[in-house]
Amino acid sequence: MAALTCIVSDEIKQGVRSARNGNYPVRTSDHILLLNWNSQCPALLRQIAAASQAPGRRGGDGPLGAFGGSALRGGGRQKVVILADRPKAEMDATVYETLRDRGGNIEVHTRQGTPFKLTDLKKVAAHRASTILLLHPDGSSQGSAEAIKASAAMCLTALDAAPEGQRVVMQMPGDGGGAGGDAAAYLSSLVSTARVAGRDFQVAALPDRKLMHRLVAQTAAQPGIFTCWLDILTLHGASPQFMCRPAPKELEGKPFEEVRRLYLDCVVLGYIDAAGGAAAPAPRVALNPPGAAPLPAGAQLVLLGRNENSHPQPRSGVYSEAAPRAAERLQRERTYKSRPRNIIVCGWPEEGIPELCSGFADLTHSGSTVTFITGKEPPPEWPHKAGNCKFNYVAAKNPTLPKVLIDAGVKGADTVVVGPGAAGGPELETDARVLASLMQVQDAVMASKRKGAPHVVAPIRRHATSKLGHQYFDVLAKETQHRLDRARADADAAASEAAAAAASNGGAAEAAGRAAAAAGALAAAQAASDAVIRAPEFINTGDVISAVLTQVVAESAYDTLMTELLFSPKGQELYLRNPASFNIAPGTPIPFSELAEAARLTGQTALGYIRGGRLAVLAPHATHQVVFGPDDRVVVIAEEF
Incomplete structure (x- = not known):
C-alpha cells in the first residue's frame, strides 16, 4: 500500500510540475506541428502567420489553403504546436518577439520534450496534426541531427493511425555531398519504408550554404533579383505565388505554346510530368519548354499568379494578336549589348x-x-x-x-x-x-x-539586422538631404546677394567670394547625398529556407520546382533583362502579352518586371500596359545568362 501511495504521489507531483510550467498535453487537432528547433523557426512562424492572414487565399487546394489547419481552410485561428528539446520559456519568448506585431490569426503552443519519444509526441497530439514539419535541430553534429530526425520519423510511423492526408516533411540541409549525401540517401530510404506503412513522408533537401553563395552572386550581378525572389516566396495576400495545378483534361496533348496563351491572369512557366518518362521514375520538371512540346497526360501546370482558381480562356485572342507585333519588333535591328559588371x-x-x-x-x-x-x-x-x-x-x-x-x-x-x-x-x-x-x-x-x-549586398542571419541596416541608411539619406536643401538655400541666397552687389557696384568682390564658397558647399553636399548607399540588399538565407519549407509543406511539388530554380547550377534560372534587349525603348507603352511573346521568341519566359531594382510587378494580367523607365528590368526565366 505504501508503494502504491508513493507511485500515485509521484504522478500527482509530476502533473503539478507540468501544469505549473505549461508542459501539459495539448488538446487540439488539425494543427501544424513543428518538431525540433533551429534558427529558421522564427521565420517559419512569420510565414505561417502571413499565410493565415492573406486575404482571398483561404480554402481550396491552393498553396495557402492546403498548408494546414482550420484558419487556412476558412475558419478559426491557425494552430501551431512546437515540440523541441529546449526550455519552454526560451521558446515562448522567441515566439512572442516574432509574432507580437503579426500574430493576430495564429495560435502557438510550445512544449519542451524529445521528438523521438512516443509519450512526448502524444503530448503534442502528433497523431491528430494535419501537417508535421521535422526540422534539422540546431546544436548537433550532422550525424547526430540526422539520427534524431530518423528516430523521430520512426516514432511518427509507429504512432496511432494519422488523419487522412497528414503530411510529414523532413528538412535536409547540407549540399548533398559527403555526410550530407549519405544522410539524404538514409532519409530517402526512411521515406520509402514509411510509405509502405501508408504514411506520406517527404524529404525537403535545402542546401543552405550553396543557396547563400548562389543568391549573393546572383544579386550582386543583377540588383533587384533578390527582391523578386522575396516577392515570390513570401506568403502574403499581395504577392504572386508559384502554383502547381493539374492540367485540364482537354489540354492534354496540345502544344505548350497554345496552352500557355490560354491563361491571362497568371504566367504559365511549364509543367511537371508526374510519370517522368520510362527512364526517370521521379517527376520531371519542364520549365520554359519548347512551344511545340505536347502537354503530357496527367501533367501539372506550373503557374505564377495570385488567383488560385485561374482557368484557361479559349476564346481570348490577346496573345494571338500580340504575337505578330512581338515578332515584328524583334525583326528590327537590335543594338543593345549588356555591360560587364x-x-x-x-x-x-x-x-x-x-x-x-x-x-x-x-x-x-x-x-x-x-x-x-x-x-x-x-x-x-x-x-x-x-x-x-x-x-x-x-x-x-x-x-x-x-x-x-x-x-x-x-x-x-558597380x-x-x-x-x-x-x-x-x-x-x-x-x-x-x-x-x-x-x-x-x-x-x-x-x-x-x-x-x-554602388549597389551593396550583405548576407545576414537575423531578420532584425535588415531592419536596423535599412533604418541606418534611411536616416543617413534624410540627414544628407536636409544638409543639401540647406546648402542649396544658402547658395541661392548668396547668388542673389552677389547679383545685387554687382548691380550696385557695392562690395561685389566680397559677395562673389561668398557665392563661390556657397556654391562649393552645395557641390560638396550634393556629392555627400549622392554617395549615401540606397536600399542595400540584405540576404537572409534562413528566411529564404523557411519560405521554401513553408511552401513545400503546402505543396509537395514545390520542392522539385525550387531544386530546378534555386538550388541547381544547371537548367533554368531567374534573370533580369534590359527592355532594350527586346527592342523596347523607355517611355514606350507595351501590353504584357506582347512582352511575353517577345520573351518566348528569344527562348525565355517573362514573369513580370521590376521598377528601379525595388518594386517587383510579377504575373501582371496579359492586358496590363507597361511603360519602362531607364532603370527598370524585365524578370525572366532562361537557361543562359
Missing part, C-alpha cells in the same frame, strides 16, 4: 571563396570582374578566370578599411559585397561584423569622391 567582395570567409567564384562564373555578365579583398595571399586553387568572370585578389590585414577599399577600386565598382569576416559564430556577433563593415564601406564610398553610390 565590376564587383568588389570584402570580408568573405576564405573557405567559401571558391564556391562564391563558381556562382559568379555562372550568373554574371560576360567580361565581368570580381575583386576579392582577403586577409591572406590567394592559394593556387583559387580561380583567376572561370565562366563569364575574371577574378582578382587583394591581400589586406583588414579587408574593410576605407583606404583598402579605395585602393581596391571602390570608386569604379557592386560591393560585404561578408561576415569569418564563417560561423553567434548570430549577433556575425551580423554586428557585417554592420560595422557596412559603415566602413559607406565611409570609403564618400571618401572616394565617386558619383553616386
Whole structure:
C-alpha cells in the first residue's frame, strides 16, 4: 500500500510540475506541428502567420489553403504546436518577439520534450496534426541531427493511425555531398519504408550554404533579383505565388505554346510530368519548354499568379494578336549589348571563396570582374578566370578599411559585397561584423569622391539586422538631404546677394567670394547625398529556407520546382533583362502579352518586371500596359545568362 501511495504521489507531483510550467498535453487537432528547433523557426512562424492572414487565399487546394489547419481552410485561428528539446520559456519568448506585431490569426503552443519519444509526441497530439514539419535541430553534429530526425520519423510511423492526408516533411540541409549525401540517401530510404506503412513522408533537401553563395552572386550581378525572389516566396495576400495545378483534361496533348496563351491572369512557366518518362521514375520538371512540346497526360501546370482558381480562356485572342507585333519588333535591328559588371567582395570567409567564384562564373555578365579583398595571399586553387568572370585578389590585414577599399577600386565598382569576416559564430556577433563593415564601406564610398553610390549586398542571419541596416541608411539619406536643401538655400541666397552687389557696384568682390564658397558647399553636399548607399540588399538565407519549407509543406511539388530554380547550377534560372534587349525603348507603352511573346521568341519566359531594382510587378494580367523607365528590368526565366 505504501508503494502504491508513493507511485500515485509521484504522478500527482509530476502533473503539478507540468501544469505549473505549461508542459501539459495539448488538446487540439488539425494543427501544424513543428518538431525540433533551429534558427529558421522564427521565420517559419512569420510565414505561417502571413499565410493565415492573406486575404482571398483561404480554402481550396491552393498553396495557402492546403498548408494546414482550420484558419487556412476558412475558419478559426491557425494552430501551431512546437515540440523541441529546449526550455519552454526560451521558446515562448522567441515566439512572442516574432509574432507580437503579426500574430493576430495564429495560435502557438510550445512544449519542451524529445521528438523521438512516443509519450512526448502524444503530448503534442502528433497523431491528430494535419501537417508535421521535422526540422534539422540546431546544436548537433550532422550525424547526430540526422539520427534524431530518423528516430523521430520512426516514432511518427509507429504512432496511432494519422488523419487522412497528414503530411510529414523532413528538412535536409547540407549540399548533398559527403555526410550530407549519405544522410539524404538514409532519409530517402526512411521515406520509402514509411510509405509502405501508408504514411506520406517527404524529404525537403535545402542546401543552405550553396543557396547563400548562389543568391549573393546572383544579386550582386543583377540588383533587384533578390527582391523578386522575396516577392515570390513570401506568403502574403499581395504577392504572386508559384502554383502547381493539374492540367485540364482537354489540354492534354496540345502544344505548350497554345496552352500557355490560354491563361491571362497568371504566367504559365511549364509543367511537371508526374510519370517522368520510362527512364526517370521521379517527376520531371519542364520549365520554359519548347512551344511545340505536347502537354503530357496527367501533367501539372506550373503557374505564377495570385488567383488560385485561374482557368484557361479559349476564346481570348490577346496573345494571338500580340504575337505578330512581338515578332515584328524583334525583326528590327537590335543594338543593345549588356555591360560587364565590376564587383568588389570584402570580408568573405576564405573557405567559401571558391564556391562564391563558381556562382559568379555562372550568373554574371560576360567580361565581368570580381575583386576579392582577403586577409591572406590567394592559394593556387583559387580561380583567376572561370565562366563569364575574371577574378582578382587583394591581400589586406583588414579587408574593410576605407583606404583598402579605395585602393581596391571602390570608386569604379558597380557592386560591393560585404561578408561576415569569418564563417560561423553567434548570430549577433556575425551580423554586428557585417554592420560595422557596412559603415566602413559607406565611409570609403564618400571618401572616394565617386558619383553616386554602388549597389551593396550583405548576407545576414537575423531578420532584425535588415531592419536596423535599412533604418541606418534611411536616416543617413534624410540627414544628407536636409544638409543639401540647406546648402542649396544658402547658395541661392548668396547668388542673389552677389547679383545685387554687382548691380550696385557695392562690395561685389566680397559677395562673389561668398557665392563661390556657397556654391562649393552645395557641390560638396550634393556629392555627400549622392554617395549615401540606397536600399542595400540584405540576404537572409534562413528566411529564404523557411519560405521554401513553408511552401513545400503546402505543396509537395514545390520542392522539385525550387531544386530546378534555386538550388541547381544547371537548367533554368531567374534573370533580369534590359527592355532594350527586346527592342523596347523607355517611355514606350507595351501590353504584357506582347512582352511575353517577345520573351518566348528569344527562348525565355517573362514573369513580370521590376521598377528601379525595388518594386517587383510579377504575373501582371496579359492586358496590363507597361511603360519602362531607364532603370527598370524585365524578370525572366532562361537557361543562359
